[in-house]
Amino acid sequence: MSYSTVRDRATTRPVTSAPTPQRTRRPRRRREGPQFRGLVSPHTLTTTRGKIIYWVVMSFVLVTFTAAFVFPLYWMFTGAMKSPEELAQVPPTFFPETLNWGVWAEAWDLLDLGLFLRNTLLYAAGAWLFTLAFDVAAAYALSKLRPVLGKLVLALMLSTLMIPPTVILLPAYLTVKDLPILGWNLLNTPWAIWLPAVANGFFIFLLKRFFDSIPRELLEAAQIDGASPLRILWSVVLPVSRPIIGVVSILAVVNVWKDFVWPLLVLPDSEKMSISVGISSLSAQMPQNVLIAALFIASVPAIVVFLIFQRSIMAGLTAGSLKG
Amino acid sequence: MSTMTVKGSRRRSPGATRRSVSRNLTAYGFLSGALICFAFFSWYPMIREFILSFQKTNFIDPPEWVGFENFATVIDDSAFVSAWANTAMFTLLALVFGYLVPFVFAIVLNELRHARSYLRLVVYLPVMLPPAVAVLLFKWFYDPGAGLFNQALDVFGLGPLAWLDSTDTALLSLVIVSTWMNLGTGTLIYLAALQSIPSELYEAAELDGAGLFKRVWHVTIPQTKLILLVMLLLQIVATMQVFIEPFLLTGGGPENGTVTVAYLMYQYAFSFGNWGGGGALGLMLMLVLIVFSAVYLRVSRDRT
Numbered sequence: 001m002s003y004s005t006v007r008d009r010a011t012t013r014p015v016t017s018a019p020t021p022q023r024t025r026r027p028r029r030r031r032e033g034p035q036f037r038g039l040v041s042p043h044t045l046t047t048t049r050g051k052i053i054y055w056v057v058m059s060f061v062l063v064t065f066t067a068a069f070v071f072p073l074y075w076m077f078t079g080a081m082k083s084p085e086e087l088a089q090v091p092p093t094f095f096p097e098t099l100n101w102g103v104w105a106e107a108w109d110l111l112d113l114g115l116f117l118r119n120t121l122l123y124a125a126g127a128w129l130f131t132l133a134f135d136v137a138a139a140y141a142l143s144k145l146r147p148v149l150g151k152l153v154l155a156l157m158l159s160t161l162m163i164p165p166t167v168i169l170l171p172a173y174l175t176v177k178d179l180p181i182l183g184w185n186l187l188n189t190p191w192a193i194w195l196p197a198v199a200n201g202f203f204i205f206l207l208k209r210f211f212d213s214i215p216r217e218l219l220e221a222a223q224i225d226g227a228s229p230l231r232i233l234w235s236v237v238l239p240v241s242r243p244i245i246g247v248v249s250i251l252a253v254v255n256v257w258k259d260f261v262w263p264l265l266v267l268p269d270s271e272k273m274s275i276s277v278g279i280s281s282l283s284a285q286m287p288q289n290v291l292i293a294a295l296f297i298a299s300v301p302a303i304v305v306f307l308i309f310q311r312s313i314m315a316g317l318t319a320g321s322l323k324g
Numbered sequence: 325m326s327t328m329t330v331k332g333s334r335r336r337s338p339g340a341t342r343r344s345v346s347r348n349l350t351a352y353g354f355l356s357g358a359l360i361c362f363a364f365f366s367w368y369p370m371i372r373e374f375i376l377s378f379q380k381t382n383f384i385d386p387p388e389w390v391g392f393e394n395f396a397t398v399i400d401d402s403a404f405v406s407a408w409a410n411t412a413m414f415t416l417l418a419l420v421f422g423y424l425v426p427f428v429f430a431i432v433l434n435e436l437r438h439a440r441s442y443l444r445l446v447v448y449l450p451v452m453l454p455p456a457v458a459v460l461l462f463k464w465f466y467d468p469g470a471g472l473f474n475q476a477l478d479v480f481g482l483g484p485l486a487w488l489d490s491t492d493t494a495l496l497s498l499v500i501v502s503t504w505m506n507l508g509t510g511t512l513i514y515l516a517a518l519q520s521i522p523s524e525l526y527e528a529a530e531l532d533g534a535g536l537f538k539r540v541w542h543v544t545i546p547q548t549k550l551i552l553l554v555m556l557l558l559q560i561v562a563t564m565q566v567f568i569e570p571f572l573l574t575g576g577g578p579e580n581g582t583v584t585v586a587y588l589m590y591q592y593a594f595s596f597g598n599w600g601g602g603g604a605l606g607l608m609l610m611l612v613l614i615v616f617s618a619v620y621l622r623v624s625r626d627r628t
Binding site: 070291 | 347348350351352354355357358359360361362364365366367368369370372373375431432433434435436437438440443444445446447448449450452453454455456458460461464465469470472474475478484504512513517518521523526527528538539540543544552563564565567568572586589590593594599602603606607609610611613614617620621
């Protein structure tokens with residue numbers, strides 16, 4: 001099923017169960033039907049008093065939300081373009097007196113943002129690839145091939161959901177520093193981000209639940225035609241699993257992009273830092289306006305990605321909230 | 325006859341055995357990548373967490389079992405009580421703000437008929453920012469001199485507040501950042517839950533003469549009870565791990581006023597080099613959080 005508006009999901013959880021094959025794509029957005037109502041009845045809203053209250057609340061919400069969530073971004077953007085003196089001025093100016101466009105290049109060079117952004121992109125892309133390759137294969141094996149001890153493996157993987165990441169931070173760091181048996185040191189290598197990203201019980205859970213709901217007949221038909229398990233995964237399972245793959249992809253990338261503590265520990269080399277860690281490690285030495293410009297530059301990719309993938313991100317959000 | 329079939333099924337033909345072996349081999353081939361990752365980066369660290377907290381180690385000499393000595397050291401630390409008190413206070417304050425506000429937002433947003441997608445988008449925007457960026461942004465807003473917050477208070481003739489520099493407001497300041505960057509998630513999840521409430525329930529309640537607040541109390545809340553509970557547990561688990569806010573904003577100060585358990589754990593390992601003490605703190609936090617996680621998993625399984 002498609003990622004439709006937020007309202008569908010709570011009732012039907014379409015993202016987390018497989019589509020019936022014949023239903024391809026629903027219209028992307030459904031209009032609110034006339035039957036919809038919330039707390040306030042549609043009738044109340046047609047009265048003059050109802051209308052006045054509605055518009056008062058409406059404007060209040062609009063102003064508050066804009067002030068709380070958009071204004072900080074505006075303040076960040078204009079703050080970056082003010083001169084350091086203007087920035088320290090009391091009371092502050094709403095519009096910058098002079099626009100200092102040079103600050104963007106300055107921040108880019110001083111903080112080496114290009115390097116940090118490239119690093120972060122590399123970490124996110126690798127984590128995404130490994131997560132998809134390993135977790136999809138694993139969930140498929142657990143769901144459809146059902147090997148001996150498969151239930152135990154699944155239980156062990158899901159049990160990691162009970163352990164919040166922070167509490168095993170130290171032993172995980174020690175493991176990455178000196179991998180048991182192999183003795184490898186993964187610090188300052190992308191592997192320190194990529195491989196731990198795969199060990200995500202929630203992804204296994206989401207994928208397996210989705211694969212479980214793919215009708216058996218679909219796979220049996222391919223099996224009778226002599227398709228190998230890999231072939232079945234590639235040509236039958238994956239094409240119908242696009243929604244859940246989308247959700248897992250986005251969660252995997254966003255997790256790496258937003259993470260701070262783990263890259264802080266395992267990538268201490270300033271050449272290898274992710275954008276969040278890089279900016280915060282240099283923040284103390286930077287002039288205020290340059291730091292703010294860097295913060296703004298670091299927010300741009302996240303905002304752009306969000307605007308593009310809004311629908312899937314919000315779909316992933318509800319899938320994420322109903323772990324279980 | 326029946327014994328025959330049992331025997332027959334037990335003694336499979338060679339072909340069936342071979343097929344089953346090959347199916348298992350294929351399955352474990354598919355599982356291998358994930359299994360290796362889980363083994364190294366999830367299961368082994370869990371076990372190591374226990375080992376770590378009962379050992380003394382400097383990574384040069386062989387580690388030494390010391391029983392509960394690490395726990396004793398940590399508990400004796402004057403920061404220990406502060407860390408737990410601050411973590412509890414942070415969690416509580418974050419609940420007051422971060423738990424109620426999104427629910428109220430969702431209820432209000434659900435009634436509005438205009439600019440719906442704009443409002444939804446905007447409330448989720450901070451969630452997309454990398455937390456470090458949001459936290460550093462607020463560090464600037466909290467600046468006691470020209471910071472946005474003191475300037476805004478000044479417009480109303482209030483303040484100035486010392487924000488991060490005073491023991492009275494530091495922890496609250498951390499809660500504000502944390503709430504700002506996370507409340508979009510809750511809002512959108514509640515919004516989804518609210519939209520699944522059948523209209524008839526509201527109509528019936530209205531016919532029975534229930535006012536606005538009575539409708540919230542008797543229809544909205546009972547209908548979203550489960551998701552409210554799930555989110556409550558989820559938020560407790562998430563906020564008790566608070567680290568990045570004290571790490572970037574206050575460094576635990578002033579006067580240990582914002583030291584949290586996770587931050588103290590980090591300090592023990594990376595600043596004091598006492599990994600056993602850090603492990604002990606981690607284990608204590610784990611035991612507390614596992615209770616909430618277990619209840620959470622139980623509750624959310626019932627839902628789906």
